[in-house]
Amino acid sequence: xxxxxxDDAYLGRLRDYYAENRRIPSxxxxxxxxxxxxxxxxxxxxxxxAAAGFVRRAPDExxxxxxxxxxxxxxxxxxxxxxxxxxxxxxxVGVFLIDDYLVRHPSRTVMIPVRGDSxxxxxxxxxDIAAVERAAEARPGDFVVAVVDGEFTLKELAVEEGRxxxxxxxxxxxxxxxxxxxxxxxxxxxxxxxxxx
Amino acid sequence: xxxxxxDDAYLGRLRDYYAENRRIPSxxxxxxxxxxxxxxxxxxxxxxxAAAGFVRRAPDExxxxxxxxxxxxxxxxxxxxxxxxxxxxxxxVGVFLIDDYLVRHPSRTVMIPVRGDSxxxxxxxxxDIAAVERAAEARPGDFVVAVVDGEFTLKELAVEEGRxxxxxxxxxxxxxxxxxxxxxxxxxxxxxxxxxx
DNA sequence: TTGACAAGTGTTCGTTCGGACACTACCATG
DNA sequence: CATGGTAGTGTCCGAACGAACACTTGTCAA
Numbered sequence: 484x485x486x487x488x489x490d491d492a493y494l495g496r497l498r499d500y501y502a503e504n505r506r507i508p509s510x511x512x513x514x515x516x517x518x519x520x521x522x523x524x525x526x527x528x529x530x531x532x533a534a535a536g537f538v539r540r541a542p543d544e545x546x547x548x549x550x551x552x553x554x555x556x557x558x559x560x561x562x563x564x565x566x567x568x569x570x571x572x573x574x575x576v577g578v579f580l581i582d583d584y585l586v587r588h589p590s591r592t593v594m595i596p597v598r599g600d601s602x603x604x605x606x607x608x609x610x611d612i613a614a615v616e617r618a619a620e621a622r623p624g625d626f627v628v629a630v631v632d633g634e635f636t637l638k639e640l641a642v643e644e645g646r647x648x649x650x651x652x653x654x655x656x657x658x659x660x661x662x663x664x665x666x667x668x669x670x671x672x673x674x675x676x677x678x679x680x
Numbered sequence: 681x682x683x684x685x686x687d688d689a690y691l692g693r694l695r696d697y698y699a700e701n702r703r704i705p706s707x708x709x710x711x712x713x714x715x716x717x718x719x720x721x722x723x724x725x726x727x728x729x730a731a732a733g734f735v736r737r738a739p740d741e742x743x744x745x746x747x748x749x750x751x752x753x754x755x756x757x758x759x760x761x762x763x764x765x766x767x768x769x770x771x772x773v774g775v776f777l778i779d780d781y782l783v784r785h786p787s788r789t790v791m792i793p794v795r796g797d798s799x800x801x802x803x804x805x806x807x808d809i810a811a812v813e814r815a816a817e818a819r820p821g822d823f824v825v826a827v828v829d830g831e832f833t834l835k836e837l838a839v840e841e842g843r844x845x846x847x848x849x850x851x852x853x854x855x856x857x858x859x860x861x862x863x864x865x866x867x868x869x870x871x872x873x874x875x876x877x
Numbered sequence: 878t879t880g881a882c883a884a885g886t887g888t889t890c891g892t893t894c895g896g897a898c899a900c901t902a903c904c905a906t907g
Numbered sequence: 908c909a910t911g912g913t914a915g916t917g918t919c920c921g922a923a924c925g926a927a928c929a930c931t932t933g934t935c936a937a
Contacts, residue, residue: 489884495786495787496787498786498787499785499786499787501786502780502783502784502785502786503739504738504739504740504743504745505702505703505745505746505780506702506703506704506738506743506745507703509923509924509925510924510925510926511923511924511925512740512741519885519886520885520886520887521885521886521887521888522924522925522926523885523886523887523926523927523928524884524885524886526925526926527883527884527885528884528885531883531884541701541703542700542701543701543709544709545893545924545925545926546701546703548701548702548703549702554777554779556779556783556786556789556790556791556811557790557791558790558791558792558793558809559790559791559792559793559832560793579809580779581778581779581782581791581811581872582777582778582779584809584872584874585778585872585874586778593753594776594778603803606800606803606804606805606808606873607803608803611803612781614778626875671875672874672875673872673873673874673875674871674872674873674875675778675781675782675870675871675872675873676803676870676871676872677781677782677869677870678823678868678869678870686914706893706894706895707894707895707896708893708894708895716914716915716916717915717916718915718916718917718918719894719895719896720896720897720898720915721914721915721916723895723896724913724914724915725914728913728914741923742894742895742896742923
């Protein structure tokens with residue numbers, strides 16, 4: 484019953500389809516995709532996948548919805564040395580949910596694109612997307628998104644003579660010493676970067 | 681031309697539906713959702729949204745797919761105060777799956793933790809997790825995961841006198857010139873970093 | 878060896894779907 | 908005032924859809 488030996492090939496195709504079309508296809512299209520001759524096979528496949536927790540039924544009607552495990556990615560764990568690639572990519576030793584890994588409090592988390600290179604030395608580059616958790620307070624050393632002159636800016640929070648200041652991580656930029664109270668929007672908790680290709 | 685004055689209320693409801701069901705509903709259900717009496721209204725709405733770049737048609741069949749702008753979210757929620765930029769074209773979590781953003785070919789993509797700082801100057805740090813798409817071939821300039829001495833290593837692929845070499849992005853590390861054929865495991869397509877807090 | 882279960886086939890049925898078309902209500906603007 | 912474009916209505920049709928059911932094939936353990 485838990486032998487997804489063949490089903491995970493199906494699951495892979497379903498995942499690829501979803502990545503491209505952002506929807507679970509119809510029974511007929513699943514049949515085409517998997518080279519089934521019959522829709523019933525699709526139906527049973529989906530029921531198996533549902534039982535395994537990859538999809539569920541839509542609350543309001545006939546439609547399948549991907550759930551948590553559908554977005555799990557194989558994770559090659561730290562000790563992959565000595566492994567031949569075939570060994571490694573079959574034994575994708577763990578699973579990894581990018582969203583869960585990055586976002587711990589979904590309702591308080593916002594993704595904000597980073598512009599500029601003022602944090603370059605911290606490995607944060609123009610075009611990266613920062614996961615920011617809303618919080619009025621932060622500790623020195625945190626990377627915070629603050630409102631300065633009506634604009635968002637991402638900097639490291641630091642304390643200078645008892646006052647909060649914003650330190651860039653790039654020698655080409657000056658430390659920002661806000662006149663009044665520093666308005667903090669949130670604290671950066673993660674980073675996502677897509678490489679062009 | 682694109683007077684989304686009323687349509688963005690519709691768009692909001694569509695986003696909510698998508699957040700819950702991870703799919704664009706059928707014409708009929710859109711009509712229910714928007715309290716239209718006729719499917720044609722739904723159809724025209726979707727055409728307007730498509731023209732404005734929020735959705736597009738599925739390549740293979742009649743279905744609507746959310747695109748980039750669909751996931752744009754103003755940062756408004758939670759009452760950010762004065763003078764902030766109107767909207768940041770980031771995305772609120774809930775509608776947006778980071779996974780979707782990063783992984784284009786799920787069945788070929790593996791997450792691999794990065795160890796060491798040999799790519800530091802490219803903004804890739806120890807502990808980061810790389811999204812790697814399996815591919816035997818790569819182009820010069822790509823960041824590739826290659827198998828060197830039975831270990832995975834992440835470097836930039838370059839060509840030197842007609843031979844593939846692996847260039848670190850850190851002056852402290854030497855260029856790797858493989859003896860035989862360079863065995864490429866895959867190409868890096870994305871990066872995820874969690875900040876400790 | 879067999880037998881039980883799971884994967885897959887083939888077909889039928891009523892429902893929902895998208896697309897099309899003619900039409901109406903409502904604004905803006907000249 | 909009229910006029911033209913846009914949002915929305917009502918209705919029809921053929922195609923695609925999901926569900927159901929009886930059936931076949933393959934596999935693995937008792």
